[in-house]
Amino acid sequence: MSGNNMKGPGGPGGGPGGGPRNHGFRKPKNTKKTLIRMFSYLSGNLPLIMLAMLMIVLSALAGVASTYMLKPVVNNLTSTLADLIKNGMVYSEARAQVLSSLGRSLALMAVIYFVGAVGTYLSSRIMVSVAQRTANRMRKELFEHIQDLPVGFFDRHPHGEIMSRFTNDMDNVAITLEQSLSQTITSLISVVGTFVMMLVLNWFLTILVILILILMFFIIKAVGGRSAKYFRKQQADLGELDGYIEEMMQGQKVVKVFNHENAANEEFIKKNRSLRDSAVNAQTFATILMPIMGNLSYFHYAVTATVGAVMIVNPLGWGIFAAVTIGDIAAFLQYTRQFSQPITQISNQMNMLLSALAGAERIFEVIDEIPEQDSGNVSLVLAEEGENGELREVEGDPFEDFASTFKSDSGRFPAWKVPEGDKLIRLHGDVRFRDVVFAYIPGHTVLNGLSLYAKPGQKIAFVGSTGAGKTTITNLINRFYEIQSGVITYDGIDVRDIKKDDLRRTLGIVLQDVHLFRGTIKENIRYGKPDATDEEVVRAAKIANAHSFIKRLPDGYDTMLSADGMNLSQGQRQLLSIARAAVADPPVIILDEATSSIDTRTEHLIEDGMDKLMMGRTTFVIAHRLSTVRNSNAIMVLEHGEIIERGDHDDLLAQKGRYYSLYTGKAELT
């Protein structure tokens, strides 16, 4: 559904098909609140919007006024001329007088028309800018807020759902600001203005207008109600069919292998026909309003013409009809034609407005999500050792070269600056868990009183079934999630006291699902360290054993990756993500199934690089393949959020427990 959902607005007036757009009849939950909030977004453009509103009013009033001009024009041509001649004026003089008066009326009409057209143009031009700028601001706020949301938010909301706020919802808001708002106002003014002018022209004929108005109201209500009902049915059937198509197409190769084509066809036909039947009803009621209202207006026109003509003839000589002129009737007739269209429009536009408000509400919902909290005040600084062994802070970027942590020849190294007591603690990469309890959903504990430690430079491995809590542990170190109780320390400091950004920069993560960005290979590796030099990039690629395949690519390090690096194999992508972590050169590295898509032979080849990467760093390894974790300093076997066995490879084999049966293939990892 994503991709090109955001259609450009097709110009004012929408399509000639009329009827509501296919946005469904979604209604906002709290119309008033959303409306007020929406206005606050517009308030910055208030002067512009006021100007646009003025223009809209002007153009709508011009439309009403210009029609009224028909009355003097026609009366001038008819009764005035007749009176002049009856009063004995010479033909040519009468002609000249009538025509000059016509000329004046037309000149006035031209002015009104011109004002109307200019008003229309300026109002839409202003609203286009306002709408696009407001959408720009909302998109920006939405995106920036999303960047600050905790990872848990993305677990709860599928990407498609968030994307639809950028596409459908934003689109609804923009189009509504651009068109529906001004059209609704124009329509309202036109209806009221026309009604008033009709009343002014002829109150008797206006009685008929009221009757027609009531009739229109009932028709709109009846058709609108059914339209909504059938539309919901259509949407349900459409969802059903789309779901079926999606599932069957994904499994199309299985369908082939099992000769299941005919059965698939039958089921499809059933769902397709059901959609057809509901769509026929939905589309009927979506389009039927236009011809009904249009011709009802012609009916009104016909009756007005007849009654008006009878009033002019006035066969019974009624006094109240005595003053009715042909000009009155001409203008009134024109008004009956102008009356029905805005009424039909208002009902359509209201649906659009509500739908847009619902969209805005959905956008606000995300903006109102509570962002990631960071109460940490411990930051990373560059330090050096004084003569008496004391640390003192020096100017410089602590992230420049983490490697210096381990070879302190330069005498400068990164250190944690703790405000309480004004302490400096040298960065080592010592990670400890003490009685950590954690649940993604309250009540469903994933980690249950977990304790472990990783001394600087140690390699710690986690083994266990899916759901045992392996990945969770790594997600807690970098504070993607907050623990419920217990404490996690980094170099002896509670991670909650460390500024999140600084904490995360000291952790290098290679995730199970490799995600790359559009751009060149170089840019992707450099993602780990924005100011990395080309040499550093190449060195990182060599560590990850990615250099050789990159060199063979047509443009080497400048090769463009398509979306998410789909032009590379899964294994190559994993190598790139290892390089990306390597270039950052952090003291702690987390490898979450980093080599799962690399076959054992290739893994063997990059083991060297991996060893280089892990050397001197604290490393957490999660792996399905036991051969990957064998040489760890400590292996933790996890089950249901608890460490059931721990020790190095030989210890664990000697224990003949869970690890032993996994290693010898007697048990299954799921």
Next chain:
Amino acid sequence: MVKRLVAYFKNYKRPAILCPVLMFFEVLGDVIMPYLMAKILNRVDITRENVFGMADIYYVLKIGGLMVAVALIAMFCGAYSSRLAAIAGMGAGAELREDLYKKIQTFSFSNIDYFSIPSLITRLTTDVNNLQQVGMMCLRMLVRSPFMFIFALVLALKIHAELAVVFLFAIPVLAAAIIVIMKMAHPRFMAFQDKIDGLNTSVEENLTNIRVVKSFVRGEHEKAKFKRSNDDLTATGIRAVKLVIMNMPIMQLIVYICIIAILFFGGRIVVDTSIEGFGGPAYTGRPLQTGDLLSLVSYVTQILSSLMMLSMLFLQFTRARASGARVLEVLDAKVDITDPENAVTTIENGAIDFDNVSFRYRTGSGENTLENINLHIKSGETIGIIGSTGSAKTTLVQLIPRLYDVTSGSVKVGGVDVREYAIEPLHDAVSMVLQKNTLFSGTVRDNMKWGDPDAGDEEIQKACEHAQAWDFVSKMPEGLDTDLSQGGANLSGGQKQRLCIARALLKHPKIIILDDSTSAVDTATDAKIRQAFEEELSGITTIIIAQRVNSILHADRIIVLDDGRISDVGTHDELMKSSEIYRDVYTSQQEGAISE
């Protein structure tokens, strides 16, 4: 293209023809209205007569009655044609979608690869929906706009040909203005659409990569990147839209100028006509009355707005054209694997022969994926295949049930070239468990019946037992009636794989191919599956592709594939001596294990 798509209305001939006919009558009603109104007003024009009589009332009532009747008939015609348009449009759209789906069912693997699955989904959904909407609109508007244009113009000419000359100026000016705006706007909208797509893609990328962004603390960088493309998008959007919004005021201006011109020139004629009626100098030109003048004003709007609508229709048409082309591309795709004439329908046995087989993917780089493969497998033999990623293991086995056709050489099953078999019996005889396998929504039983629609519970149980799936199926709360959510998401990977194997066994095949189908199954269960195959299904030729050497260790023969060629064939012991690759893989997986 249009002709072929229009053909889908054939089952909806009645509504598809009746709808435009009714629309024709509605338009006729719309256009005749001002004409009749003019007749009434002319009759009561004070310049014509000084005193009106009952005859005038009768006349007015007669014409008025006619107008009311026309309005009611037009209302019926318009409303009913809406209904018919929906029936024909949605109906034809459904038929098109059905045809498309049926065509895709005949697709071979390489057809599917060529189009890609996401693209097929878009064509079945978005593209067909677009066509449906445009089709429905065309049924009504394609008649409405041109006829309204023509009728209104004809009546205007009939009322006063000289005055109608105004239209001859207005129409080309409006048409030119519309064309110029559209032409200029088109590239700007394309650019706008590109920017939208670009922005959406990068947001989607950001969402997918959010953990990477957070891990590397690149939020600010992402925000800056987004701001750039967002601002760019806004600027491009304003540039495009600000052109299109000129359509409306320009149309208004032209309409207004026309009205004023008609009132100005027409006013003179009306005055002259009236003066003659009052007994003044004779007017030599064509006479015109006030009512006529007013009807001409109505025709200005009808003529010019129908022109505007035509341009909108044209715009919709261009948008639909892309969808139409994409749909037809699928319908026209040549299915490269079909039943041959005089197809062989029985498969004698499970012997497999590859003779000088070379293969390359149509969608690939043009290099051979398989190179000169010669391989002869006896019926009932168990074969293991091993090799690194990209060594074409999957490609090799997919040639056996003819999921792809060889580029050169031949593949024989039961001694007969696979291209001579009918597809259905061949697929039944060669059961394949795909690497990327799918279970469908429905119960376990529903899924099992894919293998054999007539399978009874006992049979299903037996297949599940062989695949070592019965254990957990019988423990599930509703057993075979347990509902698997889409894609079998509530099962573990190993469980899904075992169900897929059971499903494949239910076909009672002569050959079964397991393409890395036990990768998530633990070695002990894996061994049990192998044992069941050996003991109970010994008549079936079994081909196993595996990453784990343990899974194929005991096969009758093991094939080592390397870069699309057979590097070695032999038993485990033979290969340990002869194949370096095999030895490498074996030791890398066995190192440190205590048993050896």
